[in-house]
Amino acid sequence: MFTWNFGSVYKTIRRSKGLTQKKVCGGFLSMTTLSKIENHHVVPSVEHMIFLLDQLNMSVEEFHYICNLYQPSNRQKIFSQYQKVAQKPKIAEIQRLIDSCDDYLSKQHDVPVEHLRSVLKIVLFMRQHGPNKKDREFEQLTEKIYHYLDKQDTWYMSDLKLLQTILYAFPVKNLPHLTKRIFESLEKYKDFHNIKEAQVSILTNVSTIYFYNQLLKDCEKITLRTLELAKKLKRYDSLGFAQVRLGICRGDDALIENGLAILRLTDEQDLLTMLEDEVKKYR
Known part of the structure; x- marks a missing residue:
């Protein structure tokens, strides 16, 4: 994706720094090779490209953004918009994003965007019909994603994010198997930078599945892990959420009130309303 302008853009950034x-080449790469790359006489290998970007302390994503004249590519726009939609999914926004995926995929092949489109269709169906109704297309989509994930020996971060979005679509009987594999994958990433934010999100979703199926002991175990992570991150929304959820599981009114108080103080109104409804329904 960078063959047409990697060299010239790289040269501009290198010089600006x-x-x-x-200095860039050190003992790893010859200056002759770098000169050929910068002047578009050779295409850098993956190894050389990563090395060169490391010397600029720059990610591939940032470099791609600069190559696109400091604008996100259509692909980046899709995933950026998905992050916004995932937080507060609205039917019209989900449909617009599905249309964007369709338009993008009509022009080029992209497996992650194909998976994202499937996830969005599942989320759209659940928003329109509720979590309990299913049709053949819905089942085919969930089966497609589940089989893609299940055949893998290892789940990577992109796989975990894909999975957590549609956990609600899978039968309860699959939860123990899925949870075990999720924990095994998260353990491998325990020293990866910025992993804890992703862990909180994933664990919150898993605990919610157990909670809504009234498997409170399992929910309690997972929520305890979420609580510890929220404390380390000083994520007060997650801290309040975990305390309320744990309080319901344990029948502990003091813990519930502590969690609700945190959410009131931090003005987390949407989350507060949701959890107050949970307390009324399940406590």
């Missing part, structure tokens, strides 16, 4: 070819 005041780095010479000699």
